[in-house]
Amino acid sequence: MNQYVIEGGKRLRGELQIGTCKNAVLPIIAATLLNEDITYLKKCPKISDVFTMIGLLKELGCQIEWKDETLIIDTRNVTSTHLDEELVKEMRSSIILLGALMGRKGEAHVCTPGGCKLGDRPIEMHIDALKKMNIEITNSSDDCDHIDCKTTHLKGAIIDNFKLPSVGATQNVMLAAVRADGVTIIHNAAKEPEIVDLQNFLRACGAKIKGAGTDTITIEGVQKLHGVRYQVMSDRIVAGTYLVAAAITRGSITLKNVHSDQMKSTLDALKAMGCKIKTRRNSISLKCPNELNGIDLVTAPFPDFPTDMQSQFLALLCTCQGTNSITETLFNSRFGTADELKKMGANIEVRSIKNEDGKYGRNKEVSVAQVGPGNPLHGAWVHAPDLRGGAALVLAALAAEGTTVVDHIDYIQRGYQNIVEDLKKLGANIQEMK
Ligand code: EPU
Secondary structure, three states: OOEEEEEOOOOOEEEEEOOEOHHHHHHHHHHHHHOOOEEEEEOOOOOHHHHHHHHHHHHHOOEEEEEOOEEEEEOOOOOOOEOOHHHHOOOHHHHHHHHHHHHHHOEEEEEOOOOOOOOOOOOHHHHHHHHOOOOEEEEOOOOOOEEEEEOOOOEOOEEOOOOOOOHHHHHHHHHHHOOOEOEEEEEOOOOOHHHHHHHHHHHHOOOEEEOEOEOEEEEEOOOOOOOOEEEOOEOHHHHHHHHHHHHHOOOEEEEEOOOHHHOHHHHHHHHHOOOEEEEOOOEEEEEOOOOOOOOEEEOOOOOOOOHHHHHHHHHHHOOOOOOEEEEEOOOOOOOHHHHHHHHOOOOEEEEEEEOOOOOOOOOOEEEEEEEOOOOOOEOOEEEOOOHHHHHHHHHHHHHOEOEEEEEOOOOHHHOOOOHHHHHHHOOOEEEEEO
16 A cells, blocks of 8 residues: 655645645535536546445446546437446545436436445435435335335425434535426525535536525526536635645645635634734645644534544644644544654543534534644654545644654545645655555
């Protein structure tokens, strides 16, 4: 297995262009099943999760090819409704194909999805919502691992079972609804920018859908969609990761092809820690002072502080004064990074607390990581526990004294296309060892 070898201690400086967003492009690739036509996705990222999604569509009978950075997807022929089990187990977003296949074929057979191990990741909201659309759903195995979905008449419905705003469940219903008979209204929908981008894509294909970005989305089913040339939004989490890379090395950075309105809570946290931030139309510049203030952060659905930036800030807090904390309210095992950071000298204690008054959303317990006061980080051999946690270890290594080896980097490569080249451009000493 390959590793990243990082020599810490260099202040990062420079400018980077941010690429296309993984969490927006995956549901959009799934959505192409609905237009029965040819779609051109410009500047599509060449990351392993995209390759997995391509593999899943190919197994269904779609023709897909790359022309330089454009992904060309021809979904005129879909010959199967069975999703390849091995590929589904590789990636959580394969569950989105359920809604798309129902809209296209009225039938789908899938096993429960894999993905980063962040704790419990149930799919009951997806299933209960799809059932409301006149879809019959059964488990075809004793261990409930296989789900069979079938409908003779896909119908619009009022979706009012979202106890919390799930990104994936919202996307699944949007995909099932665009070609259903009648109107679907999703209440308590997720408001993430990736949901807005999916709406923009579906509209460009001829769908009638409005409300994405608010908590109510209304979809009026249409009979037919068409192909389109589309540029998916840029990756706000990759952008946030590189801002933290500059901050953790007390450097400075300018990011191009970014939208500050999609990253407000991340920028607010960096500002509160003392970073100077300037935003322009499509760019963000950050300058970091030598000493950063601490902060107490709580993850929550958009527009609040994103769980996908939690690990990177955990690494950053290891370089701050005093005792600081992060409360993770969405995923109950997303502090795998903490044990690895401890190997690098970090002083972190993770504990569960009861969410008695519902202050932290719907989960009965949430995890809190208390960080510092600590010693300076030093190099160590560490394992990427998941995608963002792996990226966070790379950031910690940039700030550490000495050499760090980060292994299990296949996690990181699921979501960061050019992390080595990008960080080298900023002056980092990082190599991939094969
Ligand atoms: N949930 C349920 N039941 C469900 C669905 C979700 O209880 O049926 C809970 C989850 O357990 C979690 C919360 O709802 O506590 C939010 O999960 P959500 O469904 O919104 O997450 P997701 O769709 O599985 C996407 C991103 C994640 C990101 C989360 C939250 C993709 C492919 N994944 O996951 O991204 O952390 O939204 O913003 O879009 C990553 O990129 O590293 C990543 C993990």
